Amino acid sequence: MDAAMIKEIGEIVVRMLIIFTAVFTGVGYMTLVERRVSAWMQDRLGPNRVGPQGLLQPLADGLKHLMKEDIVPAGAHRMVFVLAPILVLVPAIASFAVIPIAGDAINLQDLGLPWDWQIKPFIADVSVGLLILLGLASLEVYGVVLAGWSSGSKYPAMGALRSTAQMISYELALGLAVLPVVLTTGSLRLQTIAEAQAGTWFGFIPHWNVFIHPFGFLFLLIAIFAETKRLPFDLPEAEPELVGGYHTEYSAMKFVMFYMAEYSTMIANAALMVTLFFGGWQVPGLALSQPWMFLIQVGAFSAKTFFFLFLFVWVRWTLPRFRYDQLMNLGWKVLLELAFINLLVVAMLVAAGVM
Amino acid sequence: MSLDTILASAASIAAIFSALMVIWQRNAVISALFLVLNLGSVAVLFLTLGGEFLAAVQVIVYAGAIMVLFLFVITLLNPAPLKERFASGPVMTGLTFALGVLFVAALMRGIMSLAGAGGVMASVGEEYGSARSIGELLFTAYLYPFELAGVLLMVAMVGAVVLARRQTAGED
Numbered sequence: 095m096d097a098a099m100i101k102e103i104g105e106i107v108v109r110m111l112i113i114f115t116a117v118f119t120g121v122g123y124m125t126l127v128e129r130r131v132s133a134w135m136q137d138r139l140g141p142n143r144v145g146p147q148g149l150l151q152p153l154a155d156g157l158k159h160l161m162k163e164d165i166v167p168a169g170a171h172r173m174v175f176v177l178a179p180i181l182v183l184v185p186a187i188a189s190f191a192v193i194p195i196a197g198d199a200i201n202l203q204d205l206g207l208p209w210d211w212q213i214k215p216f217i218a219d220v221s222v223g224l225l226i227l228l229g230l231a232s233l234e235v236y237g238v239v240l241a242g243w244s245s246g247s248k249y250p251a252m253g254a255l256r257s258t259a260q261m262i263s264y265e266l267a268l269g270l271a272v273l274p275v276v277l278t279t280g281s282l283r284l285q286t287i288a289e290a291q292a293g294t295w296f297g298f299i300p301h302w303n304v305f306i307h308p309f310g311f312l313f314l315l316i317a318i319f320a321e322t323k324r325l326p327f328d329l330p331e332a333e334p335e336l337v338g339g340y341h342t343e344y345s346a347m348k349f350v351m352f353y354m355a356e357y358s359t360m361i362a363n364a365a366l367m368v369t370l371f372f373g374g375w376q377v378p379g380l381a382l383s384q385p386w387m388f389l390i391q392v393g394a395f396s397a398k399t400f401f402f403l404f405l406f407v408w409v410r411w412t413l414p415r416f417r418y419d420q421l422m423n424l425g426w427k428v429l430l431e432l433a434f435i436n437l438l439v440v441a442m443l444v445a446a447g448v449m
Numbered sequence: 450m451s452l453d454t455i456l457a458s459a460a461s462i463a464a465i466f467s468a469l470m471v472i473w474q475r476n477a478v479i480s481a482l483f484l485v486l487n488l489g490s491v492a493v494l495f496l497t498l499g500g501e502f503l504a505a506v507q508v509i510v511y512a513g514a515i516m517v518l519f520l521f522v523i524t525l526l527n528p529a530p531l532k533e534r535f536a537s538g539p540v541m542t543g544l545t546f547a548l549g550v551l552f553v554a555a556l557m558r559g560i561m562s563l564a565g566a567g568g569v570m571a572s573v574g575e576e577y578g579s580a581r582s583i584g585e586l587l588f589t590a591y592l593y594p595f596e597l598a599g600v601l602l603m604v605a606m607v608g609a610v611v612l613a614r615r616q617t618a619g620e621d
Contacts, residue, residue: 171476171478173479174478174479174482220501221501221502221579221580222501222502222505222580225502225505225506225509225580226505226508228505228509228513229505229508229509229512229513230508231513232508232509232512232513232514232517233508233512233513235513235517236485236517236520239517239520239521239524240478240482240520240524242524243478243524243527251524254524255521255525258517258521259521262514262517262518262521265513265514282502282580
């Protein structure tokens with residue numbers, strides 16, 4: 095291998111390492127955040143024994159699940175039963191490949207490292223990045239349907255049925271909610287959408303899409319709560335009704351994979367909201383030299399994403415659950431129409447040259 | 450061999466293999482899964498040809514929407530796996546074989562005529578296959594077929610709703 099090839103592969107490996115390390119750490123610690131925040135809201139302590147403030151709890155949980163017995167039920171279709179958790183986790187993780195975490199590429203030499211490698215702020219630069227994200231989100235349904243079917247038992251089957259219906263219903267509204275942003279930006283590339291949100295109005299209001307498309311953001315937020323199956327839309331996993339939903343029969347690492355998929359979908363969707371509506375990595379009025387610019391932008395992106403993750407947890411422990419017919423009515427008879435009207439209005443304004 | 454060629458070959462082999470498995474599997478769920486794999490491999494083929502938009506649409510529409518509904522219905526009905534292969538006499542087998550050969554011959558003829566044109570990839574520009582160029586084509590050169598297809602789908606959808614409603618009304 096010649097030097098150029100080593101450099102090219104090195105650049106790809108480094109940016110994959112950065113993003114996936116961040117994602118997996120985030121997934122692990124989201125479980126802790128969820129437990130500690132819920133405890134805090136309910137005036138309890140939560141897990142605080144393993145390490146300082148319970149910070150080693152995710153590691154302990156991981157180890158525990160690794161050592162548990164991995165049971166495949168007698169009535170299960172073995173191959174599909176093993177395949178299902180993989181099919182849920184892979185699209186959830188893969189969606190991070192197109193999300194930009196900073197503005198410009200950074201050279202490793204700027205960080206005081208000996209390699210002259212340009213590290214781009216995303217893994218893959220796709221011209222239709224937004225569509226790839228939507229496509230991957232729609233693929234996650236497979237793992238859920240198959241988990242329910244292959245378990246060969248009625249509660250998982252009912253859970254899978256509910257979640258499939260729910261995910262299909264809200265996917266349409268989700269797509270329609272993000273389209274106005276595409277109309278005003280004129281691109282499906284996520285980095286272009288993030289770059290278009292630079293600058294401010296009157297010097298203090300950031301030029302973020304949320305101020306241009308407040309309704310689009312609201313619809314997206316609701317659709318994402320349903321897509322990630324979080325309260326108040328967590329009917330697929332409603333434990334008092336369904337034991338545990340589609341993953342009832344799963345144990346040990348396979349069960350953990352469903353949880354990892356759930357939390358990485360949450361992080362991906364939070365990052366999507368930040369990129370589309372909150373300027374992505376943009377910090378208004380900030381101009382620094384590398385590497386500080388890169389580091390602060392990554393920090394800003396992480397902070398904004400964390401805010402939405404906190405919102406997910408906050409809402410989960412605040413609101414009660416919807417009834418199933420209410421959920422379907424909201425999705426098909428309210429949200430879809432409103433998102434469509436919003437899209438039409440924005441399209442007309444763009445055509446008239448106002449936006 | 451470039452990375453693209455390797456990827457395209459792998460995707461082609463996966464597409465052919467999965468297409469065969471769709472027919473050979475006796476379990477309807479597994480068959481549907483191989484069909485998803487087939488659609489995915491075709492999406493990868495689009496990607497290697499520079500059609501990022503087409504690849505994304507292929508995944509969203511076919512793999513993400515249509516096949517999910519297929520699978521949804523299949524798992525809901527949960528049919529028992531076929532005990533034996535479809536019974537067929539010598540006439541049916543012969544007819545199937547002849548039609549298959551005819552189809553492959555027609556396909557090969559089409560591909561050969563393209564290969565004679567001096568390479569397909571050389572003739573496309575930078576914007577080829579982008580969301581913008583496909584959108585422009587759909588709303589200018591192919592406006593009428595596009596709108597007609599839209600009306601057709603709408604009629605089919607309304608028809609399906611009407612049929613479903615009539616049945617439940619009869620049961621009440």
